Amino acid sequence: MRALVVHPQPEALGELTEILSSRELVVDTARSATEALNRSSGADYAVLVTNHQPPELDGIDLVERVRRYLPEVLAVVMGGASLADTPTNGAGQVFRFIARPEDRRQLAGIINEALKLVRLEREQRELVRRLRGDQEKLMRREKLLDTVVRERTREVVEAYDKLKAANRQALLGLAEAIEAKDAYTKGHCARVAAYSLELARVAGYPAEGMEALEFSAFLHDIGKIGIRDSVLLKPAALTDDEWLHMKRHPVIGYEIASKIEILRPTMSCIRNHHERWDGTGYPDGLKGEEIPLSARIVALTDAFDAMATDRPYKKALSPPECHEALRRQAGKMFDPGLVELFIENHVDDLFRTEEEQSNTTSSGG
Numbered sequence: 001m002r003a004l005v006v007h008p009q010p011e012a013l014g015e016l017t018e019i020l021s022s023r024e025l026v027v028d029t030a031r032s033a034t035e036a037l038n039r040s041s042g043a044d045y046a047v048l049v050t051n052h053q054p055p056e057l058d059g060i061d062l063v064e065r066v067r068r069y070l071p072e073v074l075a076v077v078m079g080g081a082s083l084a085d086t087p088t089n090g091a092g093q094v095f096r097f098i099a100r101p102e103d104r105r106q107l108a109g110i111i112n113e114a115l116k117l118v119r120l121e122r123e124q125r126e127l128v129r130r131l132r133g134d135q136e137k138l139m140r141r142e143k144l145l146d147t148v149v150r151e152r153t154r155e156v157v158e159a160y161d162k163l164k165a166a167n168r169q170a171l172l173g174l175a176e177a178i179e180a181k182d183a184y185t186k187g188h189c190a191r192v193a194a195y196s197l198e199l200a201r202v203a204g205y206p207a208e209g210m211e212a213l214e215f216s217a218f219l220h221d222i223g224k225i226g227i228r229d230s231v232l233l234k235p236a237a238l239t240d241d242e243w244l245h246m247k248r249h250p251v252i253g254y255e256i257a258s259k260i261e262i263l264r265p266t267m268s269c270i271r272n273h274h275e276r277w278d279g280t281g282y283p284d285g286l287k288g289e290e291i292p293l294s295a296r297i298v299a300l301t302d303a304f305d306a307m308a309t310d311r312p313y314k315k316a317l318s319p320p321e322c323h324e325a326l327r328r329q330a331g332k333m334f335d336p337g338l339v340e341l342f343i344e345n346h347v348d349d350l351f352r353t354e355e356e357q358s359n360t361t362s363s364g365g
């Protein structure tokens, strides 16, 4: 560290330099305030020792001026006993006053004390600087981590969405593959799915089950993959044996769905979509609310779409005829509550133009 000693007399400067110089402290000297200020502007002094009245300036004024360059400098002012007792404004900036010239010998001790203080302050500043640096580093790291996590999350969500979309395409493609065998059923699965979702909505079906219901409706006849074409596509009435074979499709579909993870939630609907409310359906002969709600919904919408579209063996029924047929089968084939919800909420308007809908309404359907 460096000290600056200011005194007009060369002998006093020599004496002070001798007292103060040590391994730790290099001493510079100045004989006037002007010289002291010149030196201070270019050097990093830890300590300033000045006599009470160097030429040109009051000692305390000099301290004030030097501290503009070196705000941390520890200043010791010698002589001027009265100053120590009646400090002026600038006196607060002075570390220690030495009252009488003959007390100079105390200077070594005072300066040692001052140097300890300077070291302590410097250490403290260094610590604060390091801590601040560490904190900034930590904050930067945290921010980076946050960005990385957000980015990864987005990627995972995107990948999941893509996978889901791909699964959906594959499943719906499967349903369409079954439909493709028979031109007359084209679009049937998509319509059954749409009617089912709408009927489920008005029936208060749980939101988290909607996706499974959509798949169930789309794929309810997936078991037809296992039905012989000679039976599936037979243009005439089926024999008893052929009917028995045909009636296996819900169980075949159920078995297919049980082997595909994503189709597990659709198993019960696929198996039971030919059950009847009165218990005379197949394959399990379930009755009323024993039949899963999803299967009751699909039983109704599947039958409705068959009535409402042209088939090779019959023309489409008009909307009022469809409603009449549904009501006739309420409590027999279909859940009567669902039949009413279907008709009251105009679920069947989904695939009708506005004109067709107004015709339906005016004809009393």
Ligand SMILES: [Fe+2]
Pocket: 220, 221, 249, 273, 274
């Ligand atoms: Fe079926």
